[in-house]
Amino acid sequence: MAILQKANIDEFKAHFQGNMILPDDTHYDEVRQIWNAMIDRRPALIARCTSTEDIVLAVQFARRHDLVVAIRGSGHNIAGNAVCDDGLMIDLSLMKSVKVDPEARRATVEPGCTLADFDMAVQAHGLATPLGINSTTGVAGLTLGGGFGWLSRKYGMTVDNLISADVVTADGEQVHASEEENADLFWGLRGGGGNLGIVTHFEFQLYPVGPNVLSGLIVFPFDQAKSVMKQFAQFTEKMPDELNVWLVTRKAPPLPFLPEHSHGKEMVALALCYAGNPAQGEKLIAPLRGFGTALGEHIGVQPYTAWQQAFDPLLTKGARNYWKSHNFTRIEDGVIDTIVKYAAILPSPQCEIFIGSIGAQTGRVAPDAMAYASRDANYVLNVHGRWESPAEDDCGIAWAREFFAESQPFASGGAYINFLTQDEIDRIAFAYGPAHKRLSELKKKYDPTNFFRMNQNIKPA
């Protein structure tokens, strides 16, 4: 990498409209730090873009000076590719506009938007599209890897609802991608994880949702975990598209609806959301209460935007996080036994194992329709290792890896690229699955020098 001279940076600054941050700036540490505190990298320069023109300038500057680039949306990616050592961090997090066309039920979103930015803007019109379950996550990274959340069983993966994208390519060109224009690029963007260019605008399809939805939690004691999980596995195979139920096992936070004696103890919880008429939803969720003798529940009709933020307090920035994830078509007894075994020995109070339900509409799209190919995944399991101090790393990482290895025999093909950690390079091709070959050909066409390589990287064919 070339050494950056002050004169070079001054020349870049003369045209750049956003903020330029250097290592001796007061805000440098705050801006370079991403969600996962386990990642601690120091870029030579951070370009905080405010327009597409800024992004083009940043790409051209990095090319001229042979700099490694890292693209940051909202900085949530567990693998930490949003930040690099020494090179240029192209930070998009200031670009937050959301333009809604309520008549056409479409929204055009800039790449610095969090899920909260998006949800708030579109819910003002009673609209939404499937996004994730933690409102501080970035729309950009989530979409480029696939994207799923409470609405996915009804409306599909986030990528299934992408209508078009504006992209700055590796040579600094601006192109539009849709089914009609640059269709090959559009295919690759929908699951190719930011390998093919920098998306400056995402255009999404929206649907009427809420604004109030039936949603909440039912919490069972851990000694009922096995039975609750078995019933969860059966129930979720047959539930209607409008209903989504996830399962999480962890130590109980001190939630006011749980008895004090259960705080800090292992438990198993069902988290649910019904994207339809709440009265109808009440009837459908009634059997969940009979899965055991609940410690407590907190279910009601609340704004969709509030439910989208419900897990934010457990997922704040700044902790050390290490994840391992598998896809499943079915939750079999073997994986239930493994979950129960490892949930009983959580290495920290913040660790959890969750099963996110997808399926229904996510499985009705052809596996080769776009780069996201895991259409047989009905569940995404994530073992979420999370703790505060580096001294806990070894123990927490070992727990996550051992759980991962023991649950692997029950997993199906593919993996969710947005849940891969930095040490899973050997799983990247497996995660892209049947799309990997075509993605590497597209990489050769759109980024032959692998300029965009801080990502779940696809090498040019």
Ligand SMILES: Cc1cc2nc3c(=O)[nH]c(=O)nc-3n(C[C@H](O)[C@H](O)[C@H](O)COP(=O)(O)OP(=O)(O)OC[C@H]3O[C@@H](n4cnc5c(N)ncnc54)[C@H](O)[C@@H]3O)c2cc1C
């Ligand atoms: C607490 C938490 C909860 C989550 N919950 C869910 C969930 O419910 N559902 C789900 O699907 N996922 C979920 N995720 C995973 C999430 O989808 C990924 O972490 C995603 O990468 C986050 O996007 P970001 O923009 O914040 O990431 P960043 O770290 O900013 O970016 C990730 C990568 O995406 C690429 N990228 C980002 N922006 C652009 C762009 N504009 N153009 C090209 N490439 C770009 C870059 O390669 C970058 O390294 C969750 C993550 C966290 C930490």
